[in-house]
Structure formats: structure tokens, C-alpha cells
Amino acid sequence: MNGEGEMPGVLEAFHKQHPNKPILGTEITHTLQTRGVYATKTAYRTRDFPAPWEEGVTWASFQNKIFPIPDLTEKELFESRSKFYQSSYDNAIVRIGVRDQHKRTEALPYFIGTFRWTGFDYLGEATIQPARTANFGILDLCGFPKDHYYLYQSLWSNKPMIHILPHWTHTGKNGVIIPVVVYTNAEAAELFLNGRSLGKKVMGSDKQLVWLVPYQPGKLEAIATTNNKTVATTLMNTADKPAAIELLTDKKQVSANYKDVIHVEVNITDTQGTLVPEADNLVQFSIEGPGKIIGVENGDITDFSPMKASQRKAFNGKCLVMIQATNQPGKIRLKAVSDQLVPKEMEIISAPVKGQAYLHKK
Template identity: 35%
Template sequence: MEFAAQDKTAAWNLGEFVWTGFDYLGEPTPYNNDLTNLLNIQDPKERERLQKELTALGKITPPSRSSYFGILDLCGFPKDRFYLYQARWRPELPIAHILPHWNWPERVGQVTPVHVYTSGDEAELFLNGQSLGRKKKGPNEYRIIWDDVVYQPGELKVVAYKAGKQWAKDERSTTGAAAKLITSSESFGTKGSEVVYVTIAVADEKGRTVPRSHPNLNFTVTGEAELLAAGNGDATSHVTMHQAKSMPAYNGLCQVILRRKGGGSFTLKVQSEGLSSATLTK
């Protein structure tokens, strides 16, 4: 990581610039696919010809509508790299973050590397209570990697250390099946016209977000609020966000944005087939 080395060796270096903080609509790179690139071809006949050719080759996949550069996605949900920067820029904050999630039933018995971002200087990884070793970060390294972990469902846990003392912890658990919806919210703005951001998690019976669950969610608002938008952070989702009354979850999450229309209360109800619904009243 170049900026890690520059921080220590370049006295002239005043800071860092990251492109970008958020994903943004348009410029769907660096993961352009064939169908995304087709949209850049202006001649309809040529576009049709190439689309048929790519379809025959099995290379047509949904095009992206946004960039992938962000530390946060389109909804402001942190990506894994969020914790990379947090650990680097806030060394005084106890941080440990495991990736990936631990829901891989098709990988039982297969090697599945585990990465940890931490503001500590070393960490020990455990799988179902068994230590997989304690490792130190190198001088310019920004993560610790266990590249020989054999996947088994259960609990993955990391304990980070700094200067020899326990510093931070993180866990990933294999969840159960999606069973219910859970909401949380934050409000911003002037009283009576606040904008309310609601996060909806698809959870198992224990309340853990199910990371590979993508059910369609339906929204109903009653009372003193209006639905402004909904989103899920998926760069390849083409569902209209403006005043959307339904939206698929992505990585087990979805977001609804509401605006109050007065001093009274409102209720948001979120439903999905086969799951216990969630109701938020504010």
C-alpha cells in the first residue's frame, strides 16, 4: 500500500486523496462488463449485432449503473475497505474487521482465505474455538492474511493485539436462513421536516444479518411522512430508486429514505414473502 510507505518516508507528504468516498451513478468502472460497454456504442445496428454475438458466447450479464470506487456504497453502507482506511487513519481507535462473511455452504472443506483489517499490530484467528495462528503485520502491510483456512460453518473470531495487549475483537458467524426483517433509523434536519434514513436488515431467527439473502421488500408509509427513495447499494440493480415502493435487498441490506411532513408520527411497514415483517413508528 503506497500511502503507508509514504506516510513514514516522505516528509513532504501532507495527506492522502481517495477516489471516492461514495459510489456514484455513472462511470461504471473498474468492473465494466460486455453489456455495459455495449451501451457506449451509438449505432443501433452495430449494438444489436454485438449483443447477439455476445449472447451466443454466454457473455451477457447485467450492466453496472454506478462506479465501484467508493469506500461506501450508494446507500452509505460501509464496504470492507471502509475498515482498511479507518484502521489506517485512526490508529488510536480499537478496530478489527474480518472478511469475508462466513456463509459459504458450497465451500465446505475448501481453502477459503481470511483477511483482517486492524489498527493493532498483530492478531490471532480462531475457527470454532480452534486457533489458526497469531500473526504480525509487516512494516507497510495494511492487513493480516490467513490464506490456508479450510472452510467449516460456525464461528470465525479474531483477537487483535497492540503492543502485546488485547486491543480489539471481531466475529463472523454462519447464520441461519432468512426469517425476519429488522429496521433501524437515523434522522437529520429541521424538526417537522426531518429526513429519516431507515436501514432494513434481512435477519435469521437470532437477529443476525443474512449476507447472501436478496428478497424483494415492499414498503408502505402511513401518517406524516413521504417516501423519497429506496436503494440497496447494488451497482447492477436497475430498480428505480426515486419513490420506490419495493426494492430487493442486497447483501442482506436495504435502505429507505423518508421525509416528515409535519409534527405528527408516521409508520413504515416493510414486508417480504415468507419473512416476518418489520414496522417502524416515529
């Protein structure tokens, strides 16, 4: 089954006609998220941001083909920055959300599983123009996780985990009730704001835990428990103004083979090292030594800046720079600078390849 398998009753009707055939979902489910963007009102593509091929399809004729998701608040809490961005709560869908689809897979023994659309954001098939793509992935164009990444962990992984959303930097919203969602594979979780317990909740059939929290800057912490024992914790702090650049790399050493590539995650932080979740500073990169910059990205589907460049604006606090090793050993030094931010440098070793001859320059 492709996308039509997301519609209510379709799998059940097929199974009734073909009781001995298992069913596999080949594009199920279609959900959309923009990393770091949140909306408390549910969005349905056909109603709220229709694709070109949905022209002429009315919401009245389509709404019986979806699994509706309740709004988190009566009125929208967060102002949308762009019609191209979709909410990172599990509430921006084509026909069905991740949690409802998972429950469906669990409930139907003849439904053996699905390939969701998609794992990664990809260039092309932008449903609204001008944009580079639609936000179908659970990883953005940089490979940075969106919140659905952690929802899937809570559904599939045996390793204890817990995740909070949204971020906890909401300037001007003191006292405003914000839905805080926790994903965990533990039996229960307790939420704390600035050290004060907001209550413990037991995971149920909804596959998420929700607290309605009056916003107050500070520390938001969640503790997951199984058999009343702590198995995982997570916390987030309210960020101050952008102050510095943080560089995180997936490799400390590469081979001088013209093939190895280093992915460097670039974070905009405050003075305490907390990610500033809406920072959009322009970061410039330079390289010394046997390496070269082969690409930059930030995950913003509306940003058409060249990917073959030595600079990139952060999107929701992050961007990416990719460095390729040359065929010479030595130390690769990356420097990242941005106006009014403390610059950052890092060093990666490019190691000789055994049996390969090198021309050493004086």
C-alpha cells in the same frame, strides 16, 4: 498529481526536478469494491475490465505502470456473479491498492497526502455498460461501508478497531481453503474458528493479516491485542436461510419541519438475527403517520429499479429506505414486508417545532 501519480517512479521523478515543491494527490488512489463480493485473484482494470477510454491500450504496455498485488490463491476461489462487480479484498485496482499507496505516502516526506477516488459511489461514469456507476467508493450508493472503509480505519484511526473479511457463509465450500483477512490498528491479532485458535499474527508492513482457513460453518472471531492486552474484538457467524427483516435507523426522533430525513438500513437475517450475506429478497415498505418515503436503494450498480418507489430488492443482504418528515407532528410508522420473511415495523417520533402553528385534524 492526478491518476498518473499512482504510477511507479512518477512522484520521485517530479521531486528530483522540483525538490522544494510538495506533492498532493488529487485522485489517488483508484480502487474498486462491490460490497459483499470477493475474488481471490487480483484484478487490474486495464487488463480485466477496461474502461472505454482505455480502448487500444494493451496490458503489455501498461503493466509496468502499476504496483502489482499478489493473488491470494492460485485459482479463483469465488465464482463471479457479474463482470460489473469487483472484489472487496484490497485487490481490484487501476494502478495501485490502498495499502501500497499508504506505504508510499508514509515513505515519501514530500508527498503530503491524497484525495482518493472516491469516498462514495456516485451515479455516472460507468466503466462497463450497462451499469449505473463504477464501484470506486469506500461507501456504496446507500452509504453502507465496504471493506475498504475498515481498512482506512486501521490506517488512520487511534480508536482500537478490528475487522474480518470475507463474510463467513460459504455454502458448499466445507474444507475449502479461504483467505481470511484482518484489518486492525493494534499490534497483533489472534483468529479463532469455533473457539479454536488459528494462531496469533503481528501486524507488519503489509498492513493486513492473512490466515488460510479451511472453511467450516460456525463462529469466526478475531481478537486484537496491544502490549498483550485485548483492545478490540469482532466476530461473525455463519448465516442460515433468510427468515426475517431487521430495521436500523439513524434517528429515533425528527422535527416536523419538512426537512428532516430518516435513513433506515434494512437487513435480511436468519432466525438468529445473523445477516444473510447474499440475500436478495424484495422488500415492500409502507408508511403511516406524518412521513413519506422519498427514496430506496440497495447499492447494486446493475439494478436500474426506480429509486422513487416503495419497494427494493436487497443486495447482498441489505437495502435502504429514506423517509422525510412532513410539517405535522406525530408518530411515523414504517412497515417492511417480504414473502416468507417475518415482517418488521418501527416507529419514529416527529416532534413539534417550537413557534410553529399546526392544523390538528380530528
